[in-house]
Amino acid sequence: MERSVLTLILVLLLGLGAPGTTWAAETPKAEDEEDADLGDLLHESAPPAPTPSPVAEAKPALPLGYEGEVRGYLWSPSDYDEQWHTTDRLDLTAWAEIGALDIAGRLKLDYQDIEQHNQADADLRELYAQYPVWSAAGSRMDLALGKKMIYWGKGDEVRPIDRVSPQDLSAFLFYDINERKTGRVGTFADVQMTRRTRFEGFWSPYFEASDTPGLGDFFEPTLLRRLADNGIAVGDEQTPDEWSADAGYGGRLIFSVLKADLALYAFQGYDPNPTYVVDQLGTFNGLPIVPLSVAATHPRMTLYGADIERTVGPFVLRAEAAYQPDGALFSLDWSRDPTLLLEAPDGVAEKPQLQYVFGIDKNDFLTRNLFLNLQFLGSHIYDYDPRLTAAEDQRGMTATLRYAFLDSKMTAWYRYIILFEGSDQRHHAEIAYNLLTWAQVGLGAVVFEGTDDTAYFGQYDDRDFVYAKLKLVF
Numbered sequence: 001m002e003r004s005v006l007t008l009i010l011v012l013l014l015g016l017g018a019p020g021t022t023w024a025a026e027t028p029k030a031e032d033e034e035d036a037d038l039g040d041l042l043h044e045s046a047p048p049a050p051t052p053s054p055v056a057e058a059k060p061a062l063p064l065g066y067e068g069e070v071r072g073y074l075w076s077p078s079d080y081d082e083q084w085h086t087t088d089r090l091d092l093t094a095w096a097e098i099g100a101l102d103i104a105g106r107l108k109l110d111y112q113d114i115e116q117h118n119q120a121d122a123d124l125r126e127l128y129a130q131y132p133v134w135s136a137a138g139s140r141m142d143l144a145l146g147k148k149m150i151y152w153g154k155g156d157e158v159r160p161i162d163r164v165s166p167q168d169l170s171a172f173l174f175y176d177i178n179e180r181k182t183g184r185v186g187t188f189a190d191v192q193m194t195r196r197t198r199f200e201g202f203w204s205p206y207f208e209a210s211d212t213p214g215l216g217d218f219f220e221p222t223l224l225r226r227l228a229d230n231g232i233a234v235g236d237e238q239t240p241d242e243w244s245a246d247a248g249y250g251g252r253l254i255f256s257v258l259k260a261d262l263a264l265y266a267f268q269g270y271d272p273n274p275t276y277v278v279d280q281l282g283t284f285n286g287l288p289i290v291p292l293s294v295a296a297t298h299p300r301m302t303l304y305g306a307d308i309e310r311t312v313g314p315f316v317l318r319a320e321a322a323y324q325p326d327g328a329l330f331s332l333d334w335s336r337d338p339t340l341l342l343e344a345p346d347g348v349a350e351k352p353q354l355q356y357v358f359g360i361d362k363n364d365f366l367t368r369n370l371f372l373n374l375q376f377l378g379s380h381i382y383d384y385d386p387r388l389t390a391a392e393d394q395r396g397m398t399a400t401l402r403y404a405f406l407d408s409k410m411t412a413w414y415r416y417i418i419l420f421e422g423s424d425q426r427h428h429a430e431i432a433y434n435l436l437t438w439a440q441v442g443l444g445a446v447v448f449e450g451t452d453d454t455a456y457f458g459q460y461d462d463r464d465f466v467y468a469k470l471k472l473v474f
Contacts, residue, residue: 064096064103068474073174075467085218087112087171091179102130106149106183112171114218118211123168125149126183142190147183150202152252152265153320154307156373158398160322160355161265161305164250166210166272170217173428173446182208184248201251207240209298210272222459224276227294235279235295240270250303260310265322267303274298275329278347288345289338299350301327319358328353330381331389340387352382359398373400395420409434422452432469442469 072088090109095102106126113119128146135141153159157177167180186204193199213219215228228234240247248269255262274296282290307320329348334340341347359375378395381388396419404411410433418425426449432442445466450458 064094066092066094068092070472070474071174072470073467075465077463077465079462079464080218085112085114087114087174089175100131104128104130110168115170116214116216123182125181128183128188130188138192138195140192144188144190145186147185148188148202149178149181149183151178151181152305154309154318155320155357155377156318156359156361156375156398156400158357158375158377159320160357160379161303161307161320163271163273163301163303163322164248164267164269166208168211169273170211170213170219172219184208186248189251196256198254199251200254202249204248204269205243205245207242207244207247207270207298208272209237209239209274212274212296218463219460222454224294226454232291233280233293235293237274238277238279238295238297240298240300260308262308263306265303265305265307267301269300270298271301271327272298275348276331277329278334278341278345281341281345284338287339287342289341291334291338291341291347294347297329299327299329303327314362314364316361317358318361319356321354321356324353324355326350326352328381332385332387333389337387349385349388351384351388353379354382355379369403371400371402374398391421396424406433417457419456422450422455422458424450424452424455424457426457430469432471438473440469440471442471443467444469 069091070089071091072086074084074086076082076084088111091106092108093104093106095104097103104126105124105128108123108125110121110123111119124147126146126148128144128148130142130144133141133143150164151162152164153161159177162177165181165184167177168175168182169180172180184202184204185206185208186202188202189200191199191201213221215224215234224234246269248267250265250267250269252263252265275298276294277297278291278293279295279297280292281288282292284290301324303322303324305320305322307318309316309318311317327350329350331348332340332344334344334347355377356379357375357377359373362372364370365372375398376395377397378393381390381392384392396417398418399416400413402411402413410431412429412431414427414429416425416427427447428444430442430444432440434440443466445464447464448457448460450456450461452458453461
């Protein structure tokens with residue numbers, strides 16, 4: 001308990017920065033902005049186009065452009081164990097032009113010691129070729145083929161629309177949502193119809209599931225551990241065929257109205273994030289109500305959404321919403337009432353769901369060059385069944401403060417996330433110093449809190465930790 005209190009104090013100190021400091025501005029989309037994933041609620045907009053670092057620009061000319069980043073973390077939990085852990089990544093991006101073709105690729109190499117398996121992992125996140133089919137005054141059409149990441153939504157890390165690209169959630173605390181993604185294999189169309197209207201669409205014949213923590217991993221789900229401790233096996237993941245003509249397709253229409261940027265979205269495909277269902281039953285007094293095993297499955301879903309962003313004076317207002325009429329599975333409380341398995345042998349019920357987020361950005365908040373982002377988020381389950389373990393409505397908020405000082409050589413940020421149901425919350429703060437234009441060191445801390453030990457953050461109440469970071473860019 002004392003260690004948790006000390007860790008929380010460190011979070012507050014890191015979040016506020018050193019006293020007596022003159023602050024300078026930092027861009028709202030800083031590279032080191034960390035992330036959080038609130039289950040289905042946490043899902044961000046596309047990052048800017050690659051810009052070669054000063055070191056890369058100084059290198060001899062090559063037939064392709066490239067930039068990369070090496071990031072390593074050394075960290076220790078305050079209560080869970082006495083070990084030091086490491087989470088490390090090499091992220092390399094390259095691009096080239098071959099005649100009219102634009103070629104782009106992105107590779108990541110990971111090593112971390114917090115999973116039972118796959119401690120070392122390589123992922124070709126993107127590799128695609130794009131060709132300009134036609135171009136005219138104020139309009140154009142580009143086609144791309146290969147593996148490409150899809151960025152949907154306007155929220156700051158909380159993006160309910162952004163459900164298309166698979167993610168690596170094994171160590172999600174160290175990477176923001178764009179860094180967790182991997183691409184989808186398919187064909188991609190980008191059509192600029194007028195100066196204010198644009199359409200982006202894709203067809204993906206290949207399905208890839210997100211990488212989520214399992215039994216024995218540092219961030220193993222508490223409910224999964226309890227099932228295993230009660231003799232219920234965890235079976236093999238149930239995934240659809242990797243190659244399928246209807247693995248996934250969707251698009252968005254982007255346009256402007258009254259100085260506001262709007263977009264409408266639609267997606268049909270398998271959910272990259274898994275849902276656990278009962279996949280084997282035994283009998284009691286002749287009734288099939290004894291769960292013998294559970295397994296992760298990926299239901300087929302339909303998703304519709306919209307977002308909007310507008311500048312109003314010194315404020316930037318953003319909002320998005322996602323409606324899922326099918327494919328949203330919620331667990332029934334069969335652990336208390338096994339007879340529910342007579343009605344639903346897989347232990348889940350499918351219900352329509354609405355998720356939403358709206359927020360505000362403000363530079364120069366209270367004092368010059370202080371950036372603030374506030375967001376309110378929520379979800380609602382339609383046709384609600386009180387036998388579900390999930391709440392009918394869930395609401396929460398996020399808050400982010402970000403600074404730079406000492407001629408922008410030092411940065412500090414603090415992010416707070418809370419789900420009001422069960423006071424489920426997380427604090428994350430970091431302070432970093434740029435030793436050189438290509439080298440940065442930092443210290444950070446994460447604290448989890450919650451009254452429910454099975455809630456998204458509350459289940460990790462004993463996993464508060466502090467960390468040191470080293471980042472090199474080239």
